[in-house]
């Protein structure tokens with residue numbers, strides 16, 4: 223057995239999962255094997271939703287493999303990258319036994335999924351330094367080995383901190399944890415980053431998995447399409463642990479259309495706008511006396527410390543602008559996270575905060 227498969231829960235290594243009617247490779251013209259309706263719903267004009275969907279829609283899988291420059295066999299599509307996080311925790315962590323490592327302040331779903339699986343959560347906080355929040359890879363490796371953790375979640379670019387992790391650091395960590403843990407690099411915001419994707423490392427290190435999503439740069443959050451990219455052996459295991467029909471046909475169709483050459487060109491244009499607006503908003507906020515610090519960001523958001531975060535939050539709210547209050551997160555007692563909006567929306571953020579200053 224490969225070192226990677228040894229990371230999978232022993233009781234799931236030979237698990238076949240649910241064999242749905244759609245997974246049986248049969249040929250025929252009259253399909254009466256899945257208790258579907260013989261007629262489309264009157265609202266289903268294209269009659270695309272009468273039958274259960276392909277568990278991994280072939281055309282979408284191929285488009286996503288091309289988008290992320292990986293083999294189709296290395297990719298599993300799920301209901302957002304949230305589902306991929308859940309699948310990884312369930313497939314690798316024996317309840318009450320195998321830990322995960324996270325780096326707070328960070329996206330909360332890693333710990334939520336671990337909690338649901340009763341997997342211990344080891345925290346190695348990001349270090350708040352002169353260049354922003356930094357993942358301490360040496361300490362992460364030490365903690366993972368000490369706790370015999372099965373999964374290490376690196377968020378790059380990190381939500382909400384905004385920092386990204388250089389590939390050589392990820393590779394060394396994965397090498398150090400070879401045979402003991404899978405390093406999961408969550409690249410939900412990868413399109414906004416100047417650093418390359420960690421998929422470039424997977425040919426050398428099989429214990430690296432990457433998470434990508436269409437929810438952010440591709441503007442399809444409601445379609446709930448995310449992927450995990452990993453060694454095909456692991457993908458097969460995750461697939462058997464997944465719900466029978468995870469990708470609804472209307473979502474798959476929308477996602478496929480959203481990956482057409484024209485749509486991709488528009489997405490790239492918008493990513494460029496977000497990046498330049500990120501610089502503009504960062505500079506404007508940094509110039510406000512009420513602002514203590516604006517962190518450099520590789521994502522489509524800025525993490526901002528305020529002298530009085532409560533007042534800034536309420537000022538923005540009364541101007542109709544809703545931002546994410548981060549004050550309950552570790553190390554972020556005075557911080558808000560502001561998503562980069564359209565130029566007009568960003569102007570509204572700036573003028574609301576300037577008005578607050580003028581009134582003070």
Ligand SMILES: Cc1ncc(COP(=O)(O)O)c(C=O)c1O
Pocket residue numbers: 301302303304305329377380381408410411434435436437443446447448
């Ligand atoms: C870092 C990170 N990973 C994953 C997700 C989940 O994204 P999805 O919509 O693909 O489930 C989010 C959502 O905000 C996120 O910030």
